[in-house]
Amino acid sequence: MFLAIKELKHGKLRFLMIGVITVLIAWLVFILSGLGNGLSTLSAATFKNMDANYVTFEDGSRSSMSRSLLSESLVEKLENQTNVSAASAMGATMGTVLNNSKSDDKEKVDIAILGITPGSFLEPNVIDGKPLQAKNSLEVIANDTLKKKGFKIGDILKIEGSLEKMKIVGFVKNETYNHLPAVFTTLDKWRSIQFAAPGSDKGIEKPVNGIMLKGENVDSAKIKQLFKNTETVTKAAAIQGMPGYKEENGTITMMLAFLLAISAFVLGVFFYVLTLQKSNQFGILKAIGASNRFLGRAIVSQVFLLSFISIVVGILLTYGTALILPDEMPFSLDLKLVVLYALLLLVISILSSLVSVRKITKIDPLQAIGRME
Amino acid sequence: MSGIQFKNVSKLYQQGENQVLALDEISLTVEQGEFIAVIGPSGSGKSTFLAIAGALLHPSKGEVILNGKNLNELKPKDLAQLRLEEIGFILQTSNLVPYLNVLEQLLVVKRMAGKLAKADKEYANELLQSLGLAAKLGKLPEQLSGGERQRTAIARAFMNNPSIILADEPTASLDSKRAHEVVQLIANEAKSRNKAAIMVTHDERMLEYCDKVYRMEDGRLKHDDSFSHEKLKAISSKG
Numbered sequence: 001m002f003l004a005i006k007e008l009k010h011g012k013l014r015f016l017m018i019g020v021i022t023v024l025i026a027w028l029v030f031i032l033s034g035l036g037n038g039l040s041t042l043s044a045a046t047f048k049n050m051d052a053n054y055v056t057f058e059d060g061s062r063s064s065m066s067r068s069l070l071s072e073s074l075v076e077k078l079e080n081q082t083n084v085s086a087a088s089a090m091g092a093t094m095g096t097v098l099n100n101s102k103s104d105d106k107e108k109v110d111i112a113i114l115g116i117t118p119g120s121f122l123e124p125n126v127i128d129g130k131p132l133q134a135k136n137s138l139e140v141i142a143n144d145t146l147k148k149k150g151f152k153i154g155d156i157l158k159i160e161g162s163l164e165k166m167k168i169v170g171f172v173k174n175e176t177y178n179h180l181p182a183v184f185t186t187l188d189k190w191r192s193i194q195f196a197a198p199g200s201d202k203g204i205e206k207p208v209n210g211i212m213l214k215g216e217n218v219d220s221a222k223i224k225q226l227f228k229n230t231e232t233v234t235k236a237a238a239i240q241g242m243p244g245y246k247e248e249n250g251t252i253t254m255m256l257a258f259l260l261a262i263s264a265f266v267l268g269v270f271f272y273v274l275t276l277q278k279s280n281q282f283g284i285l286k287a288i289g290a291s292n293r294f295l296g297r298a299i300v301s302q303v304f305l306l307s308f309i310s311i312v313v314g315i316l317l318t319y320g321t322a323l324i325l326p327d328e329m330p331f332s333l334d335l336k337l338v339v340l341y342a343l344l345l346l347v348i349s350i351l352s353s354l355v356s357v358r359k360i361t362k363i364d365p366l367q368a369i370g371r372m373e
Numbered sequence: 374m375s376g377i378q379f380k381n382v383s384k385l386y387q388q389g390e391n392q393v394l395a396l397d398e399i400s401l402t403v404e405q406g407e408f409i410a411v412i413g414p415s416g417s418g419k420s421t422f423l424a425i426a427g428a429l430l431h432p433s434k435g436e437v438i439l440n441g442k443n444l445n446e447l448k449p450k451d452l453a454q455l456r457l458e459e460i461g462f463i464l465q466t467s468n469l470v471p472y473l474n475v476l477e478q479l480l481v482v483k484r485m486a487g488k489l490a491k492a493d494k495e496y497a498n499e500l501l502q503s504l505g506l507a508a509k510l511g512k513l514p515e516q517l518s519g520g521e522r523q524r525t526a527i528a529r530a531f532m533n534n535p536s537i538i539l540a541d542e543p544t545a546s547l548d549s550k551r552a553h554e555v556v557q558l559i560a561n562e563a564k565s566r567n568k569a570a571i572m573v574t575h576d577e578r579m580l581e582y583c584d585k586v587y588r589m590e591d592g593r594l595k596h597d598d599s600f601s602h603e604k605l606k607a608i609s610s611k612g
Contacts (some may be wrong), residue, residue: 002484005472008512009473236380287429289457290485291450363420365456366429 003295004302018270018348019310025263026345029256031321033337038330044242046177048180049199049236051121052088052212054220055238056230063233063241065092067207072187072206074227078213081223088122091115100156108160109149109164110362111142112177113243115190115208122212129170137189141170143181144291154368157183159297164193178243179330184272198256222339260348268352271303275356279363286365296357303353304346310344335366374442376569377426377537382435384421384592395421397592405536408563408570410580412597419573420541422589426571427460427539428452440536457486461530461568463540463559467527469514475525475594476510477503482532500528504558520551524558526538531562537542538563539572544579556582 008015043046056078061068070089078087092115096108116122118132125131126141133139142151146168151157157166166185175182187208195201213232220232233241240246275282282295315338325331384396395418403409413419427439428444437444440459443592447455469478474584479497482488501507502523514522523543524612530538538557540573560582563570574582580586588597 003473003481006477007472043417284464285470285481285485287427287464288462288482288485289453289455289460289533290515291453291457295575296483364429366424 001297001301003298004305006187007298008302008305014274015306018267019091019306019313021266021270021301021344022263022307022310022349023149023313023317026250027321027344029259029263029341029345030054030147030314030318030338031331032252032256032259033341034318034322034331036249036256036328037334037337038332039248039252040176040239040245041332042176043178043245043248044177046112046124046175046182047239047242049124049175050212050235052214052235054056054213054218054232054234055277056087056211056223056227057209057238058134059224059229059231061231062317063231064157064243065090066243067237068209069202069204069207070209070211070230071204072208074193074213074230078211078223079241081218081226083218084213084217085210086121087213088114088117088119088120089187089211090122091194091209093190093194094178094180095162095193096160097157097166097183098160099151100158101152101154102150109146109151110180111146111157111183112160112179112180113190113193114182114184115187116184116195118186121214124172124175125172126170129168130185131170132186134144134186137186138165140166140183140185140189141172142168142172142177142183144173145176145181146183147171154280159193162193162196164189174298178268197366201352247275260344262351264348267303267307267317267349268355271299271353271356272359275299275359280367282360282363283365283367286363292357292361295360300350300353300355305344307349311345315342316356341347375536376407377440377571378402379601380438382432382437384418384425384430385433388403394592396425399592399594401594403537403569403571405569406564407584408560408572409584409585409587410572410574410583411587411589411594412530412574412577412580414471414571415575416594417589418590419575420596423539423541423571423573426537427462428456431554434564457482458533459535461527461533461538463523463530463543465540465542465545469522471514474511474513475506475521476515476611478525478529479532480515482529486533496530497532498522499549502527503562504528513611519546522553523547523551523555525557527558528564531566531568534566536568539576540570540572542574542576543572544574544576549578550603552579554578559590 041260057063057068058070072089075087075089093113095113095236096110098108118134123132127144132141151168153168191207195207199209223232224230285295322331322333379401382396382399386393386395411422421430425432434555468524470481476497479588480489480493482495501510504527506521506524509517509521525592543559547555556579557581559572560568586597588595
């Protein structure tokens with residue numbers, strides 16, 4: 001540590017350059033992770049928030065709500081299965097609404113209309129207003145992003161291409177579904193919107209898209225056996241089935257992976273070149289008795305210090321960036337992810353310095369003695 | 374048995390198809406408190422000799438006993454430890470760590486060995502003071518003159534209180550006044566601290582400070598009487 005700090009102070013410019021590169025890499029890693037997190041939140045926040053462990057879909061729907069149609073009557077049967085503590089049905093449809101309370105409103109807003117059973121574990125808590133009522137199917141609760149679009153409690157939403165109307169009675173937070181703000185309504189209301197056209201319900205009694213199950217270690221194979229027309233998957237698999245979810249996350253993850261690999265090589269090469277440059281100096285230190293351990297520790301602690309400071313600066317810059325990004329950007333920093341990537345970067349930079357440590361062990365202290373005959 | 378002993382040490386280098394005999398059956402004993410010089414033309418095997426004495430190179434044949442330890446029997450890790458504890462190297466100039474100041478050059482030796490104690494700092498200060506560097510403690514090597522750098526290197530060599538001092542052309546880059554000062558310092562420090570000291574040099578002006586002079590030629594080491602201490606003393610007193 002002693003040599004490391006002394007040298008950092010002595011070679012400010014050299015280490016500043018490496019530091020800046022690390023900062024930029026860290027910054028980009030954190031921004032990408034924020035973007036990835038933001039996108040996946042936008043895509044599936046409602047699913048993620050739900051206190052459910054498994055989802056039952058129609059067989060063949062490949063874990064997608066939009067491809068699945070089941071009867072609500074299954075809820076009761078599923079609730080009786082081993083390890084299932086609760087089950088509740090859900091329906092989802094996309095829609096476009098106008099604010100009917102404003103006479104001159106021409107601004108259409110896309111929303112996700114989610115039908116749930118009022119009072120069930122699927123209903124999110126309102127942050128403003130009141131929750132859903134089973135009896136009053138006009139009332140809905142909406143994600144608070146609609147507030148920013150000018151919607152208030154008491155506003156009437158007119159659904160395009162439908163005669164149905166909805167009245168906002170409460171707001172919920174952080175509820176987005178398929179990249180759209182979620183509006184929760186009763187299952188009956190949802191059905192009257194989704195299956196307005198005759199025959200669109202395929203003759204299923206009280207159709208729903210999926211049934212959420214609560215409970216650990218649910219035996220999905222057994223459920224499949226009992227109810228031939230269903231498939232039960234974990235919530236995580238259902239989230240993967242959200243439209244675009246896998247693709248978005250895959251892209252971001254690939255970029256992150258490349259970035260981390262690049263950072264490993266960039267830092268590794270930098271420190272290797274620095275080490276080569278100092279190989280005579282290390283030779284002398286070895287000649288006067290420095291062990292490989294001593295010199296190796298100096299290198300590793302130097303890389304650690306430099307990376308640590310750079311990563312911290314990167315984190316600060318990222319949070320600074322988050323402040324100036326427009327609200328519409330799907331950017332959300334998850335502290336857990338930030339810490340995870342910070343540690344990952346730190347580990348990668350230390351691993352990359354091991355190449356230099358290896359080089360040190362190979363340096364012959366003999367080169368300290370002038371010219372060898 | 375303290376000091377350093379060479380017993381029939383040979384070193385053979387493979388150079389392409391040829392074998393070069395750099396050291397040929399060298400035997401030598403340097404006692405504690407003794408300061409010897411090895412002189413000879415370049416290519417005579419002086420550096421090989423020093424490298425073997427400094428546990429940086431293994432002899433092809435024969436053995437080196439340093440402070441009772443046979444160097445052939447030590448593992449690389451133990452050799453590093455031995456260099457740290459028993460050997461003080463004075464290398465050619467500019468072999469200081471560029472980003473450490475004079476005091477730190479000495480303290481880093483202690484850090485290599487483990488913890489830095491308060492007494493070590495005092496000892497380093499005292500050493501530097503005795504070498505006339507008291508005013509230069511905070512200076513970096515680039516801010517020092519050649520002589521000051523070499524004196525720092527001398528102080529560094531003595532820092533771990535080694536039993537043997539090895540000096541490799543310590544006067545190579547110094548003018549003759551500085552060169553005399555530096556060798557005199559090595560001689561004084563070796564004597565007063567009771568070290569066995571070996572200096573490899575081609576600078577014959579410096580031999581008056583040595584107890585014995587050996588001449589290296591084609592890998593063979595011969596005691597050179599013409600430079601005997603008594604004789605030199607006599608000459609210098611006459612002059």
